[in-house]
Amino acid sequence: MVNQLFGNYLVRKGLISKEQLEQAIESQKKVRVKLGLIAVSEKLMTAEEAAEVNKLQAVMDKRFGDIAVEKGFLTDDQVGRLLGLQGNQYLTFAQAITDNGFLTLEAFEQAFLDYQKELGFTATDMDSIKSGDADRIVPLFVPEGTDSVQVEYISVAVRTILRLIDSDAYIGSASWGRNESFDGAAVQNLRGDRAAGFSFGGNGKALLSIAVPFGKEEFPEVDLDALDSVAEFINCINGLFATGISGKLKLDMLPPSYRNGLVKVSADRLVKMPVYISGQEVMLMCAFGSTISI
């Protein structure tokens, strides 16, 4: 998710184009991050030291880590730790951007610091974003006062979207809401120890970004069949959430419902989080302590 979150910041700031972002995300899938890039990113080496080792590597049949240790830039332990970071999403994105020549590593790192300032996040928060781990990223994007159970609920939803719908989906900042209007929406409520509800709403054809991959079927528009597919996806999320929380709360799922046309999604208090799936904005809505009606 870090590639999309930070990548869209780079596009917004005019540092790369939308096409370059798409190209970088595509090439990221084939990238194996160079140890030098990780060492610089982790601030264990300077860019100049990494460049020196790269030059030596061109004329020596030795690995980057071995040369860096010989030169005294890194210890064996540090090389071991850096090797463990080679699959890190932030670093593979950095490498894809720099390999394609869209930005230098210095410019990339500076932009990440500017992004941190814009978000008002701490260095620890940024490490969570760098991790690409939905469970660590979601808590940063929920509004103040969100119940920890609700955070867990949204995390389950985001993880399930990434797993079953679109591995490149990403989230935006969430806010509180009560009455929201959409062209189409699906909802499922839970009852038991606490009431809870979960809904997806979208305008235009946005909800097809969920309906089509989940139902494995093409829909011409967001008709009731497409919404049924979205409702079934919500059913899966609620099932996973209810399982995860079963040690603390007993929750039973009620039959889902859905509507199109001008739909009002209402609850006493709900968290609404924009989720970007295949270029479409879908609103994820989650209530805890009350149900959601449409």
Next chain:
Amino acid sequence: MAKILIVDDSRTSRKVLKTILEEGGHEVIGEAIDGMDGLTKFKELSPDITTLDITMPVMDGLQALKAIKEVDSSARIVMVTAAGQHTNMVDALKLGASEFVTKPFESEAILAVINKM
């Protein structure tokens, strides 16, 4: 090959399950949209196996299971549901359900359950 009745209020789930079962060599002889409809079609079609979703309007899967077992105590029923309904699953097994599968559907897991019945 088994003759199967699918009972699920979700068209998407019915369609996905039907595709899996037919690709696995089974025949889907009927579909029902809730427990009441399922009970009626069970009596009409006498399927070898009935799949019953748990969360359905009008008559839910547990009520339908009970009603079908009253009609035919040897009926072979597979409960189908999202994860997270373990209490309901225990209730279903007590009421005579043979097996259960969870959503989202994974064809290998579903066919393994159906094929051993």
